[in-house]
Amino acid sequence: MKTVDTRGLTCPAPLIKTRQGLNEASAGEDVEILIDNPTSFSNVKRYLSDNRLPYTVREEGSLAIVTVRRGEKTELSVNETEYCTTGSEEPAPKVRKTVVAVSSERMGSGDDVLGTKLMVSFFRTLVMLEPPPAAVVFYNAGVKLAMDDSPALDHIRELSEKGTAIYLCTTCINHFGIRDRLPTGSFSDMYQIVNILRDADHIICP
């Protein structure tokens, strides 16, 4: 683990040090970034998700600790073995990539209370799925499921720990004004979302 201390620095110095730390870390080594400047915190997160670098966040008072997981590539990145087979060989069995697309806080329509209950239950069950989905993409009111007071948050965190990439639509986050209330997941733009959906073998829309 490599630690980058940006405490006391203002924009864009924390980002520069983050970039330096990522360059200097050896392959697969996690990088931990300490940030105490809220603007830099948000910009560093944005920078990491734009560059498809998976990370987790821990907050201790006014200090944020961002850990860039360099060991765990998201499953959506190119799998080298797919390119290693020569024409005469049988192609290697491909792992099917499942992506879950969540566009609402509730599952189904009819009764809102029931719909919320079902959605929480959906995520509780999703955690048990083997292998876990490659990614969950949240958009429109779906992003609210990842908020700090969401009953589904613990399950989403569990998914993230099992290696599922969590993507939150930035436009939606801004629309609802909930940027500061999302303890997990990376912010992504429509370009990234479209690519994730395109690369999926199948898509579950609860």
Place this chain on the structure above:
Amino acid sequence: MSFDLLTTVETGGCSAKIPPRQLEELLKDLHLPADPRILVDISTHDDAGVYKINDETALVLTTDFFPPLVSDGYDFGLIAATNSISDIYAMGATPLVALNIMMFPSSRIPMEVYREILRGGNDKAQEAGVSIIGGHTIDDYPPKYGLAVIGTVHPDRVITNAGVREGDELVLTKPVGTGIILAGHRLKMTTPGQLAAAVLTMKQLNNRGAELMARHSIRGATDITGFGLAGHALKMARASGVTIELYMKNVPLLDGTYSLAEQGCIPGAAFRNLDYTEGDTLPADGLDYTLKMIAHDAQTSGGLLMAVAPERSDKMLRDLHSSGDPEAAVIGKAVRRREASLILA
């Protein structure tokens, strides 16, 4: 000059603007006066307001001021005045008179610095043929300086954000990167030459570009300032009802800009501008991340971005190159309105 103005601020120049998304939100409920003599107001996000006096003359009014972005008071004055007057040129108008706007902490900074800032503003105004005929000072820290400028234009020859037509090519007159270079300078990551080049472009009036716009009958243009190349292009596209494609590889950059941005030297204002554009912007497949962030770098006293009919763009470029804007380049094109107002390629 012994006093370093950069010690008074964290972000200077146009980087100190209110985030554009927040500003739009704030202005949206404001009642706009309905008067047929008002030819341009804030509804098209233009650089200045235009008020018709008679069939021959319209007044063009603008104001702009900001905290220091360089160490030297005289340079700060020159840059702030250039930036303020630029909005008049961007509307196709001729600047005439101006007022100083100054906020200065009389007990914390030597008054000598105040004099230097005003001297810079005055010298630049003179170069532009503008008379400064008054002003106003408030005791405040950190210092801020700029002008309120009045110019005139023929009512039929106003150049606005809304004057871009499908098929027009977009010509940019100055290189981009002042926000990144100034941030890099504060972190001691630039060479003296790189800083000097950035300061030089910020002190350069957009008067020659404005003259050429008049000669080539340009109808759509803006100057590139705090919202960055992408932010201003987006505003133009929306006001004109077209989609603008920007080819980032063709954009002239100040020396050092790319390598600084690649190292993570991306000022906070660029992220604010990105927040503003991304809902209505389509990044092309494979767009380089560093170039995308450079497109959002807040510029201070940037160049003109003008919409030129394709058959005239070669001549326009030649004229710009020979009249003192050697780096002017075609950096984009206006096309029929697509799913997003701006396409970054």
